[in-house]
Amino acid sequence: MRIFYLCPDCSFPSGGIKRLYTHVEILRQGGYDAYIKHSAKDFKPGWFESDVPVVYDADSPEFGSSDVIVVPEGFPNIMKKFHPFSVKKVAISLSFAYIFDSMPSGENWKDYGINWVMANNKSMADFIGWSMDIENIHVINSSIDHDLFGYNSDIKQDQVAYLKRKDMLSPMIEKIMKSKAKSLGDMNFTAIEHLDITQYAQVLKESKIYLTTSTSEGFPRPILEAMACGCLCVGFDGIGGKDFIIGSGEKQNFILAESMNVVDLSKKLAELIEQVQTGDDRVESIRQNALSTAAGFTAEFEKQSVLKFWKAFVEAEKLITY
Numbered sequence: 001m002r003i004f005y006l007c008p009d010c011s012f013p014s015g016g017i018k019r020l021y022t023h024v025e026i027l028r029q030g031g032y033d034a035y036i037k038h039s040a041k042d043f044k045p046g047w048f049e050s051d052v053p054v055v056y057d058a059d060s061p062e063f064g065s066s067d068v069i070v071v072p073e074g075f076p077n078i079m080k081k082f083h084p085f086s087v088k089k090v091a092i093s094l095s096f097a098y099i100f101d102s103m104p105s106g107e108n109w110k111d112y113g114i115n116w117v118m119a120n121n122k123s124m125a126d127f128i129g130w131s132m133d134i135e136n137i138h139v140i141n142s143s144i145d146h147d148l149f150g151y152n153s154d155i156k157q158d159q160v161a162y163l164k165r166k167d168m169l170s171p172m173i174e175k176i177m178k179s180k181a182k183s184l185g186d187m188n189f190t191a192i193e194h195l196d197i198t199q200y201a202q203v204l205k206e207s208k209i210y211l212t213t214s215t216s217e218g219f220p221r222p223i224l225e226a227m228a229c230g231c232l233c234v235g236f237d238g239i240g241g242k243d244f245i246i247g248s249g250e251k252q253n254f255i256l257a258e259s260m261n262v263v264d265l266s267k268k269l270a271e272l273i274e275q276v277q278t279g280d281d282r283v284e285s286i287r288q289n290a291l292s293t294a295a296g297f298t299a300e301f302e303k304q305s306v307l308k309f310w311k312a313f314v315e316a317e318k319l320i321t322y
Helices: 015-029 076-082 122-132 170-179 197-206 221-228 262-278 281-295 299-317
Strands: 002-006 033-038 054-056 068-072 088-093 116-119 136-139 157-163 188-192 207-212 232-235
Touching: 002 015, 015 033, 015 068, 015 299, 068 076, 076 088, 116 122, 122 136, 136 299, 157 170, 157 197, 157 262, 170 188, 170 207, 170 262, 188 197, 197 207, 197 221, 207 221, 207 262, 221 232, 221 281, 232 262, 232 281, 262 281
Parallel strands: 002 033, 002 068, 033 054, 068 088, 088 116, 116 136, 157 188, 157 207, 207 232
Antiparallel strands: none
């Protein structure tokens, strides 16, 4: 049995791309014959290092009945392409936004022979099960790189960071905050873009606040990475963040605004900035809770989840892994 993770030829930083590579790394370490599959010959993401083997469509790879092709949620055309063939199919769903975006009306993954799904979180797993009537859906845990993302209070600056590519409303929030500049002091805004992962981590380490306005996330890893860097995180849960975001109470780890409500978020961000600048004790409690939350998302946490899924799949499909 060979396992091929289909991976888009995506050159810009993407948590989903890194996640696919991580799965293959875990599987190979666990004794599975696993590969990344790219389209363009010799393509590899340039923003992180990985030595996992890659196969390319240009080499016309052949797949047998004991092989497995793993297809991300945004490629129903590829699921459909492989449907007539005996190769086994698994869908991996990393984002709510793409599940039905390219899906032909009236169709779903079961129509393409997909009976096994890996989902980024419980909300997504429940949604896929409800909308497609698929039973074999497993939640696959995630991790963050704790060697790269860590908290050092000595380097924190009066800075609000956000991801420009994903957070479409954040530039508007920045304008609103700058309209109140006289009352908000010297807090600066940094739009993160065109950085490698080390540079990105450094921005988070230096920022006191992380702003997120993405509304449809499978697993908002940047929020956890910001938490691990000691940022006070404010914004929307993006649906996928519901699994770990706590917006109130003793265990609050996030300043939660109503989704898509720019007014609500602007006011909560303004209040947070004022609390940070006055040294309000409440924000330190939120920060410590966030650090504790992020600490639980370890490489081992993800590894065991991935291996558990594939063990169940192999046993159910009666496959041989050697």
